[in-house]
Amino acid sequence: MAPSTVARTYSVLRAVLNLAIDRELLLRSHARRTRLPCVAAPQRRLPNHADLVALADAHPDDEEPMVWLGAVLGLRWGEAAGLRGGRVDVLRRTLTVAESLSRGRTGRSTVTTPKSEAGRRTLTVPAELATMLGDHLAARGLTGPDADSNVFVAPQGGPLRHSNWLRLVAVPRRAG
Numbered sequence: 001m002a003p004s005t006v007a008r009t010y011s012v013l014r015a016v017l018n019l020a021i022d023r024e025l026l027l028r029s030h031a032r033r034t035r036l037p038c039v040a041a042p043q044r045r046l047p048n049h050a051d052l053v054a055l056a057d058a059h060p061d062d063e064e065p066m067v068w069l070g071a072v073l074g075l076r077w078g079e080a081a082g083l084r085g086g087r088v089d090v091l092r093r094t095l096t097v098a099e100s101l102s103r104g105r106t107g108r109s110t111v112t113t114p115k116s117e118a119g120r121r122t123l124t125v126p127a128e129l130a131t132m133l134g135d136h137l138a139a140r141g142l143t144g145p146d147a148d149s150n151v152f153v154a155p156q157g158g159p160l161r162h163s164n165w166l167r168l169v170a171v172p173r174r175a176g
Contacts, residue, residue, distance in 0.1 A: 003036070003037035003038060003039045003040070004039050006036060006037055007036055007037075007039055010031065010034065010036055013031055014029065014031045017029040017030065017031050047071075052067075052068075052071050055067055055071075056068055056071075062136065062139070062140075062152070063152070064132070065129070065132050065133055065136045065151075065152075066080045066081070066152050068129055068132060069083075069095075069129070072126060072129055073095065073123050073125065073129075075097065076100070077162060078100040078101045078102050078162075079097050079100050080151075080152065081100075081101040081109075081150075081152055081159070081160040081162070082099045082100045082101035082102075082111055082112075082150070082159075083095070083097075083150065083151040083152065084098075084099070084147060084148055084149065084150060084151065085137060085142040085143075085146050085147050085148070085149045085150075085151055086144075086146075086147025086148060087151075088125075088133055088137065088151060090130050090131075090133060090134040090137070093124060093125045093126070093127065093130040094122050094123065094124060094125060095122070095123050095125050095133075096120075096121070096122045096123075097114065097119065097120060097121050097122075097123065098113070098114070098120055099111050099112065099113055099114075100112050100113070100114060100119075101150075101159055101160065101162075103161075103162060103163075109159040109160065109161050109162075111159075133151075136151065137151065140153075
């Protein structure tokens, strides 16, 4: 088996043996001190500026700033999708990550707070990205009183859904 398969199989076995110990069916785990083969980290090519421009250009204009938020500021999809207008200060060039959009138990989009205090953060936005965000907010008609409105919305309005966004925006199917 491949080293990654061995590691995955071992983790399941270890969990089963630990459960047996918790239920007092075993005194100790026979999976202790097992040496596993090294799993080589995959070689990944980092995108260059031209790659990022091509990626952003491949998205609809109203989704392009979302791509740049991930590429430049490192926002996760849920952090960008859950971004509210009041969290973007174009003049001061800051953006506050205070909530995230995720899928709830029912499958509906739900707003959550970051899992840790470190997840809640204020970031400095480069001038070009701040201008792009300002243009995006203006195009959506968002102003100060719309502080609780989502910066990015689904085509019919309302919050984005990750599965729909992936299907329609991020990885559109090719015609043919």
